[in-house]
Amino acid sequence: MRNAVIVVGAGPTGLLLASELALRGVRVTVLERLEEPDQTIKSGSINVASAEILDRRGLLPAAEEVQRGRLAASGAFTTGRMNRTVRALEDAANEKSRRFAVIGHFAGLMFRHDLVDQDDPVLAAHTAVANGIFVPQHDLELLLGAHCARLGVEIRRGVEVRGLRGTGTDLDDDADVVVETSAGDFTAGWVVAADGGRSVIRRTLGVDFVGTDPELVGYQAIADFDDPSELRRGWNWTPRGIYTYGPVPGRILVARFTPQPEDRDAPVTVEELQSAVREVSGIPVTITGLHGRATRWSDNARQARAYRRGRVFLAGDAAHVHSPFSAQGLNLGLGDAVNLGWKLAATIQGTAPAGLLDTYHSERHPIGAWVLDWTRAQVALMRGDERTAQLRKVIGDDLFTVPGATNHMIALSSGILQRYDVAEDGEEPVGSITGDAELSTGGRLADHAHDGRFVLLDRSAEGRYAEAVRGLEHLVAYVADADASEPSLFVRPDGIIAWADNVSDDNARKLLDTAIERWAGV
Structure with missing residues (x-):
């Protein structure tokens, strides 16, 4: 049977994208090589922008449930700054007044919640998801998989994708695409490759994957140690690399500046992991076993020159790879998915x-390039030489202890400062992520975005903008909330503000009509 869309890869990017398409009634099939969801330890949390994606689709309660469980498992194990981070998240969960979730680090320099100005309007506009941040990648995949199941998405596991071809002269034709797999051929009108950094689809397309070569080799695992008492919890730098132990029992991450192994695909043995931990930490620990598989990774930083060729798109790691510090890759992929999903469905x-589809590349490619630079800067700051150590001390002790600087770095890391050029004459907040947008009548704007439509939040006293979307109920959710202290907003399905009435009344309606036509097509 022909599919409207085939998504290759059932990681977080592929699952979110599939759910975004299914939410709008598009028939989509996900093809995944693995028989079961990958339990390998990867990203330990999501950022605020990603949690807000879940919030807009009604998935925040599920994320909050995951965080409660993870905090319970981690709290007794952590110490020092990591312990303060866990305690801050627990305190935020127990308070009636929400606070911005402070979690994460830059090059191993933990963000300090006690230095954050919670009255900063930039942060204060993004506090609703504070209790749904501590969501590891495996839990996120389970959460999104359940969401896909409720929406009727077909996920075919154990299917290895080997290539693709066009049904026309070539893949650039306006014709169906055939995905060649171990289970036979699948035909679809459109294909999205979310099949990881070594994407078969990207290689088949011949899309250039350009960037910088790796400097380090990293490992991550849940391990049993005969005596881990000398391993320092939290982030630790040494002349030979960097390691962190925790926040969950047995979790070890270690990176050393060394050439890449000859066989990057070889399974990580206990001996290889143990050697890396001993070399970097200088502690003669013995690893007695592993829980699941250990992973090996690098800071290879590359980006596809084009995110689209004809009817095939690249998303997530298939479009960009870099070091996994701060889970930036996971969050970047979720941003790709929520940006492309509604645009492809509308097409x-x-x-x-x-x-409209061309804006996927024009909006997401610059964000990807910025994240690659963000991660390169962290690797540079992790080097073990004396001068880098001095620079790290200046940044950690002098710069990161300044509340204003801390706020800005946290906002950058959380993804809430990402902005698109969505209107030629758009002024703030146009182009930015909408955030909480609480309503004077109760509830929040996110409550009206669960079905994936555009949202027009009309805050005028007389509901002057209702006529602009009359007859468009299938595309736009109209929300009346008279509150003259805040601007009315027209918000895209991905949470980006496409219009705000912060201009004269005479021109506001005209600009709203322009935004509706540009993004909704009517």
């Missing part, structure tokens, strides 16, 4: 304005 259903 398939015939409601998309001309050129």
Whole structure:
């Protein structure tokens, strides 16, 4: 049977994208090589922007449940700054007044919640998801998998994708695409490759994957040690690399500046992991076993020159790879998925304005390039030489202890400062992520975004903007909330503000009509 869309890869990016398409009635099949969800330890949390994606789709309660369980498992194990981070998250969960979730680090320099100005309006606009941040990648995949199941997404596991071909002259034709797999051929109108950094689809397309070569080799695992008492919890730098122990029992991450192994695909043995931990930490620990598989990774930083070729798109690690510090890759992929999903669905259903699909590359490619630079800077700051150590001390002790600097770095890391050029004459907040947008009548704007439509939040006293979306109920959710202290907003399905009435009344309606036509196609 022909599919409207085939998504290759059932990681977080692929699952979120599939759910975004299914939410709008698009038939989608996900093809995944692994028989079961990957239990390998990877990213330990998501950022605020990603948690807000879940919030807009009604998935925040599930994320909060995961965080409660993870905090219970981690709290007794952590010490020092990591312990303060865990305690801060627990305190935020127990308070009636929400606070911005402070979690994460830059090059191993932990963000200090006690230095954050919670009255900063930038942070204060993004506090609703504070209790749904501590969500590891495996738990996120289970959460999104359940979401896909409720929406009727077909996930075919144990299917290895080997290539693809066009049904026309070539893949650039406006024709169906055939995905060649171990289970036979699958035909679809569109294909999205979310099949990881070594994407078969990207290689088949011949898309250039450009960037910088790796400097380090890293490992991550849940391990049993005969005596881990000398391993310092939290982030630790040495002349030979960096390691962190915790926050969950047995979790070890270690990176050393050394050439890449000859066989990067070889399984990580206990001996290899133990050697790396001993070399970097200088502690003669003995690893007695592993829980699941250990992973090996590097800071290879590359990005596809183009995120689209004809009817095939690249998303997540298939479009960009870099070091995994701070889970930036996971969050970047979720941003790709929520940006592309509604645009592709609108194109398939015939409601998309001309050129809408081209904005996927133009909006997401610059964000990906910025994240690659962000991660390169962290690796540079992790080097073990004396001068880098001095620089790290200046940044950690002098710069990161300044509340204003701390706020800005946390906002950058959390993803809430990402912005698109969505209107030629758009002024703030146009182009930015909407955040909490609480309503004077109760509830929040996110409560009206669960079905994936655009949202028009009309805060005018007389509901002057209602006429602009009359008859468009299938595309736009209209929310009346008279509150003259805040601007009215037209918000895209991905949470980006496409219009705000912070201009004169005479021109505001005209600009709203322009935004609706540009993004909703009507």
